[in-house]
Amino acid sequence: MVFPETCLNCGLIIPVEEHHLCDQCVGQAFEDANLNNIDFCDVEIIYPQGIQFHDSMWHYDKKGVLPKLIRMLKYERMERVGLELGRIYGQRLKKRHLGKRIEPLKDALLVPVPLHFSKKRKRGYNQAFVLARGIQEVTGIRIVSEEAVRRTKKTITQTKLSFGDRMENLKGVFEVNKPDELEGKYLIIVDDVFTTGSTAFSLHFAIQESVKCNTGIVTVAKA
Numbered sequence: 255m256v257f258p259e260t261c262l263n264c265g266l267i268i269p270v271e272e273h274h275l276c277d278q279c280v281g282q283a284f285e286d287a288n289l290n291n292i293d294f295c296d297v298e299i300i301y302p303q304g305i306q307f308h309d310s311m312w313h314y315d316k317k318g319v320l321p322k323l324i325r326m327l328k329y330e331r332m333e334r335v336g337l338e339l340g341r342i343y344g345q346r347l348k349k350r351h352l353g354k355r356i357e358p359l360k361d362a363l364l365v366p367v368p369l370h371f372s373k374k375r376k377r378g379y380n381q382a383f384v385l386a387r388g389i390q391e392v393t394g395i396r397i398v399s400e401e402a403v404r405r406t407k408k409t410i411t412q413t414k415l416s417f418g419d420r421m422e423n424l425k426g427v428f429e430v431n432k433p434d435e436l437e438g439k440y441l442i443i444v445d446d447v448f449t450t451g452s453t454a455f456s457l458h459f460a461i462q463e464s465v466k467c468n469t470g471i472v473t474v475a476k477a
């Protein structure tokens with residue numbers, strides 16, 4: 255049986271299959287997290303050396319629909335939601351960064367934040383890879399192979415930790431297995447939510463230990 259798809263934000267029936275947000279909501283229902291920021295970095299964040307840009311798409315408004323979408327993607331096996339969010343982000347990446355800061359395109363590489371294998375098994379997929387697949391569909395940028403960068407340790411949940419404690423918690427968590435794949439590339443780290451930056455920064459540090467490259471960070475939400 256096929257149910258008509260409705261927009262998860264406004265309830266409007268959407269004729270296109272695999273579509274969870276109507277165009278109107280994509281354009282208007284969310285607050286742009288980098289709207290007035292020409293450098294695509296947050297002035298309140300101290301970025302590690304080598305981070306060229308950070309672009310989060312929408313503010314993580316706790317009362318809004320975005321936390322619901324992220325929850326569906328992470329805990330309710332709604333892979334399609336992630337693909338759609340990735341495609342929407344892909345349009346933005348194309349418009350704002352490609353051919354500008356990221357040039358030539360063939361040097362760009364999407365690096366989804368790795369998930370520990372036990373968590374991935376439980377979840378069914380790595381949500382950051384799903385987002386990256388959506389971005390790839392729209393932009394044509396390749397995704398790094400899943401074995402190239404790994405998460406070797408399981409970490410405790412970081413929700414209540416400070417930035418410093420988070421960085422400590424993430425020490426030695428990421429490991430580069432195939433530096434050749436990353437060398438000299440413009441890496442675009444992909445994640446669902448940017449909170450303090452500790453996850454993306456730790457991954458960046460781990461990569462920088464063995465590889466010389468430029469790095470950008472893109473996330474769907476900014477908490």
Ligand SMILES: [Zn+2]
Nearest residue numbers: 261264276279
């Ligand atoms: Zn809508």
